[in-house]
Amino acid sequence: AQTVTQSQPEMSVQEAETVTLSCTYDTSESDYYLFWYKQPPSRQMILVIRQEAYKQQNATENRFSVNFQKAAKSFSLKISDSQLGDAAMYFCAYRSAVGGGSQGNLIFGKGTKLSVKP
Amino acid sequence: DVKVTQSSRYLVKRTGEKVFLECVQDMDHENMFWYRQDPGLGLRLIYFSYDVKMKEKGDIPEGYSVSREKKERFSLILESASTNQTSMYLCATRATGANTEAFFGQGTRLTVV
Numbered sequence: 001a002q003t004v005t006q007s008q009p010e011m012s013v014q015e016a017e018t019v020t021l022s023c024t025y026d027t028s029e030s031d032y033y034l035f036w037y038k039q040p041p042s043r044q045m046i047l048v049i050r051q052e053a054y055k056q057q058n059a060t061e062n063r064f065s066v067n068f069q070k071a072a073k074s075f076s077l078k079i080s081d082s083q084l085g086d087a088a089m090y091f092c093a094y095r096s097a098v099g100g101g102s103q104g105n106l107i108f109g110k111g112t113k114l115s116v117k118p
Numbered sequence: 119d120v121k122v123t124q125s126s127r128y129l130v131k132r133t134g135e136k137v138f139l140e141c142v143q144d145m146d147h148e149n150m151f152w153y154r155q156d157p158g159l160g161l162r163l164i165y166f167s168y169d170v171k172m173k174e175k176g177d178i179p180e181g182y183s184v185s186r187e188k189k190e191r192f193s194l195i196l197e198s199a200s201t202n203q204t205s206m207y208l209c210a211t212r213a214t215g216a217n218t219e220a221f222f223g224q225g226t227r228l229t230v231v
Contacts, residue, residue, distance in 0.1 A: 033216075033217075035219070037222075043206070043225040044224050044225075045222035045225075046222075047219050050219065052217070104149060104168070104212070105163055105166060108153075108160040108162075109160055110158060
């Protein structure tokens with residue numbers, strides 16, 4: 001079974017600085033998707049960025065980028081120029097790219113709470 | 119934009135009550151999911167449905183059941199609520215296909231007293 005591990009329960013960053021959130025996963029599959037979701041205090045889970053495992057190029061969305069190391073099974077999120085609105089819980093998630101049924105579900109890590117200091 | 123609406127943001131129920139949590143989506147997605155979120159545990163899958171009247175157990179189905187009579191609506195049922203079911207419940211939806219993303223409702227914080 002696949003697992004997702006986020007080893008940092010809490011992180012803190014100064015406004016305008018850069019922070020990196022860690023995520024590792026375990027799988028025997030070669031084709032899958034990886035995601036970072038943000039959950040602000042409003043509780044609405046929002047997709048931040050996703051990465052297809054077959055793509056070697058790291059995904060980027062404005063100030064958010066990932067460092068995807070497939071061999072190491074690592075998928076870290078870098079937030080540049082941190083803003084107060086970035087304060088939230090961040091969840092790393094895995095989804096298989098093959099099959100249906102339960103294989104189509106998201107498997108989540110336990111989350112990292114990010115605080116942004118003004 | 120995809121809209122996933124959960125019927126309540128906050129709910130307080132008594133032990134032993136039958137509880138219904140409703141989720142409605144407006145994008146004709148085939149797949150719908152119910153997750154439970156607890157501090158330090160992340161999100162855990164309770165049940166999911168990939169079509170009308172179809173359902174499959176997730177990782178923690180004990181004490182829960184689901185109903186999907188119409189494509190847009192997926193209900194989570196607590197047959198006899200217990201205090202250990204006090205939690206945040208999140209509904210999600212996703213279209214069928216490899217490269218599709220999940221969309222979430224705003225969550226229901228259920229307290230069982």
